[in-house]
Amino acid sequence: MIQVRHLTKRYGSTRAVDDLSFEVEPGYVAGFLGPNGAGKSTTMRAILGLDRPTGGETLVNGRPYAALRRPAHEVGALLDAAAVHGGRTAYDHLRVLARSNGIPDRRAAETLEQVGLAGAAKRRVGTLSLGMRQRLGVAAALLGDPGVLMFDEPVNGLDPEGIRWIRHLMRDLAKEGRTVLVSSHLMSEMALTADRVVVVGRGRLILEASMEDLREKFKKDVLVRSPSPGALSRVLVEAGASVTADHDGALLVQGLDAPDIAGLAARRQIPVHELTPRSASLEDAYLELTEDSVEFRTKEGAR
Numbered sequence: 361m362i363q364v365r366h367l368t369k370r371y372g373s374t375r376a377v378d379d380l381s382f383e384v385e386p387g388y389v390a391g392f393l394g395p396n397g398a399g400k401s402t403t404m405r406a407i408l409g410l411d412r413p414t415g416g417e418t419l420v421n422g423r424p425y426a427a428l429r430r431p432a433h434e435v436g437a438l439l440d441a442a443a444v445h446g447g448r449t450a451y452d453h454l455r456v457l458a459r460s461n462g463i464p465d466r467r468a469a470e471t472l473e474q475v476g477l478a479g480a481a482k483r484r485v486g487t488l489s490l491g492m493r494q495r496l497g498v499a500a501a502l503l504g505d506p507g508v509l510m511f512d513e514p515v516n517g518l519d520p521e522g523i524r525w526i527r528h529l530m531r532d533l534a535k536e537g538r539t540v541l542v543s544s545h546l547m548s549e550m551a552l553t554a555d556r557v558v559v560v561g562r563g564r565l566i567l568e569a570s571m572e573d574l575r576e577k578f579k580k581d582v583l584v585r586s587p588s589p590g591a592l593s594r595v596l597v598e599a600g601a602s603v604t605a606d607h608d609g610a611l612l613v614q615g616l617d618a619p620d621i622a623g624l625a626a627r628r629q630i631p632v633h634e635l636t637p638r639s640a641s642l643e644d645a646y647l648e649l650t651e652d653s654v655e656f657r658t659k660e661g662a663r
């Protein structure tokens with residue numbers, strides 16, 4: 361299990377992570393989603409004890425990374441696969457890692473096999489393609505057979521076959537009861553892999569939800585234009601809808617369909633100029649979540 365509690369990390373005046381809290385439990389794939397620079401890598405580095413937090417804490421199986429007795433057996437991670445260079449062979453690279461972590465040599469061969477690189481065991485790491493290095497990075501993460509796994513943008517550099525492979529691998533690891541956290545800046549990728557998502561923007565938590573709830577939440581809305589948006593918004597919220605103001609003043613209504621909205625507006629004699637049912641893709645939902653949208657409900661000060 362991974363716990364991030366009020367994590368803050370500042371680099372000079374940059375708040376890379378800002379009071380971020382979330383948990384990932386075993387048994388499902390958790391997508392860690394956010395635009396570039398949202399603080400995903402920084403959070404993962406903190407979980408791995410590679411970055412010292414400015415505030416808050418991160419725990420793996422209930423302990424800070426530094427307090428884990430056999431860290432490679434508890435948590436494995438693929439961070440920046442492109443950064444792995446060198447003249448060692450793929451097999452030697454893993455064997456050296458295994459030895460320095462008290463892991464038997466046989467795991468080097470086993471994990472190479474597991475990631476489909478057995479045929480490249482004798483090739484020097486520097487000669488491997490980015491996709492192969494990505495696989496080697498996954499093998500390194502799996503060496504100690506850890507219960508917690510983190511992958512930072514794992515599909516980068518992989519061809520379609522590789523992408524399918526890594527999706528299956530993550531799902532299989534979760535099915536085996538492991539804790540799996542995988543970062544991406546693409547909702548389309550997470551839609552195919554993750555069971556839950558933790559969405560961050562500018563270092564802060566935007567939303568933590570199951571994929572199913574996210575789909576439900578963003579299933580549909582109705583775009584409504586009215587010269588009296590405040591009055592209409594109040595009526596719709598009273599009727600149980602959730603109402604958001606669009607950037608150009610239109611109301612985006614969820615929880616009521618277009619005929620209901622038209623009926624309510626007519627009964628209160630509120631003019632309506634446009635009524636357009638819309639279905640949002642998950643990608644749209646994600647973009648909407650991560651832009652600075654203002655929620656606008658009557659209680660909270662609609663005009």
Ligand SMILES: Nc1ncnc2c1ncn2[C@@H]1O[C@H](COP(=O)(O)OP(=O)(O)OP(=O)(O)O)[C@@H](O)[C@H]1O
Binds near residue numbers: 395397398399400403
């Ligand atoms: N070592 C560092 N020194 C200074 N600033 C940093 C450092 N590492 C990260 N940052 C800054 O912290 C912020 C968060 O970066 P981070 O890499 O964690 O985001 P990310 O969500 O992983 O994005 P990406 O998908 O682009 O990797 C960015 O503004 C980044 O420039």
